[in-house]
Amino acid sequence: xxxxxxxxxxxxxxxxxxxxxxxxxxxxxxxxxxxxxxxxxxxxxxxxxxxxxxxxxxxxxxxxxxxxxxxxxxxxxxxxxxxxxxxxxxxxxxxxxxxxxxxxxxxxxxxxxxxxxxxxxxxxxxxxxxxxxxxxxxxxxxxxxxxxxxxxxxxxxxxx
Numbered sequence: 001x002x003x004x005x006x007x008x009x010x011x012x013x014x015x016x017x018x019x020x021x022x023x024x025x026x027x028x029x030x031x032x033x034x035x036x037x038x039x040x041x042x043x044x045x046x047x048x049x050x051x052x053x054x055x056x057x058x059x060x061x062x063x064x065x066x067x068x069x070x071x072x073x074x075x076x077x078x079x080x081x082x083x084x085x086x087x088x089x090x091x092x093x094x095x096x097x098x099x100x101x102x103x104x105x106x107x108x109x110x111x112x113x114x115x116x117x118x119x120x121x122x123x124x125x126x127x128x129x130x131x132x133x134x135x136x137x138x139x140x141x142x143x144x145x146x147x148x149x150x151x152x153x154x155x156x157x158x159x160x
């Protein structure tokens with residue numbers, strides 16, 4: 001598996017994966033992914049070793065000014081047949097590395113019943129801030145709002 005930038009050519013497949021992963025809610029459309037890319041947000045793709053198969057994707061939005069950035073994980077998705085192989089973890093770590101370069105606090109929402117995702121986020125320094133009732137529609141599922149404080153970049157990133 002390798003990570004690289006999400007390309008516009010990946011968008012249709014991302015929308016297909018969304019429908020598989022989030023059938024009871026409002027999955028992101030191709031238009032939503034295009035909008036994220038148009039806004040210049042940081043999006044990554046996880047691909048098979050040969051680069052031919054999209055296994056997952058993740059996106060991070062950053063707002064604010066130098067010294068006062070905030071980041072938000074907008075999405076992380078991994079195809080069901082590739083889940084449990086560390087792809088989601090690799091995508092999250094890459095997003096967090098980008099946030100750390102900017103020393104940005106990171107926020108996200110996650111379904112309260114998605115224990116694997118909640119555990120992954122907690123293992124990476126996120127803490128629950130509260131619950132957003134009926135956040136996901138149309139299912140009405142609740143979401144935890146979680147945050148990870150700003151971090152300094154890792155030493156090897158600073159050294160370049």
